[in-house]
Amino acid sequence: MNKIFFAFTLLMLSKFHAQTWKTDEQYIQRFAPFAVEEMEKYKIPASITLAQGLLETGGGQSRLAQQGNNHFGIKCKEDWTGKTMKHTDDAPNECFRVYDDPRDSYEDHSKFLAYRPYYTKLFSLDMMDYKSWAHGLKKAGYATNPKYAYILIDKIEKNNLQEFDKTNSKEVLYTILKMYPDLKNDGVFMAKLDQSRSTSSPVTVKVPYEQVSYAKQQKNVEKIVSKAEILNAILIKSHPNEGLKFVIIQEDLELADVSKKFGISESRLSKWNELDGTQLKRNDILFLESKSSAGNVATYKAQVGESMHDISQKFGIKLKKLYAKNRMDEGQQPKSGQLIYLQSKKPRS
Structure with a gap:
């Protein structure tokens, strides 16, 4: 009986360790590709992003990272409509964002810096100058710890994270292998490396950041990169109409x-x-699935320029059903301010 219990314990421990990252090195190997992808899209040094992720998650061990895929401690704020979790940070039971995938957390972190006016000056800095970026983040108020910049710099230099500022999304796995040659014995990593050989060349951002207005900078960020x-x-999102x-x-x-x-x-x-x-x-x-036969609200006033198709997409209702409920011929379009029925049929006049 004791042998069975011991074997079961070992099995459970092996499963647990397979899902976590015990060291900074394992975290870097797992998430450096995300940091490099974000660098290509938003011109934020990968070394900075990765150091912040290491620091915020304790090498991937934090509750926010493991239960919420939240690697940067981003709180809900008023504009967040996704999943949430309660976590004690500056105050008890604060609201934090929950992501379906860690990649989404990395993307949200990039947008957090790129879309807020406090950090505009950062994007005029040399992307290879991680020290200036670290001090710039502290000066912009990213963290309250007076030693925050030096902590980031220490993380970067101890782990040689500046090497990721010199690579791209196609070469990042080779950079990791160069930094951690023991991975040659890791079949999973080597399979991933082999797979990367067949991927297309990365497309770098053609319009670099410059010290411009917040509105123009946001427009630059949203340009197509590939x-x-x-x-x-x-x-994928869940619509209010039946999810x-x-x-x-x-x-x-x-x-x-x-x-x-x-x-x-x-x-x-x-x-x-x-x-x-x-x-x-x-x-x-x-x-990504068939729409409903009725809306989640009773009526809606059509806006200027909206078509019946626009309204059917906005409320997740089949277009034919929408026409039938409003006693309109297919192809007929609503007038601005017209009351559109989404659940029951329009009363006969």
């Missing part, structure tokens, strides 16, 4: 691109979304 990065940025799965298109794309990403045929996507073509436009709503 189709792959645009597709990676598309996240229907949908996505918001980040930039102009072909329906085939989204079809391939989510493994759903073009014909189904086209049918579910009542599309009359294959070109998707920025900010389009695209459902």
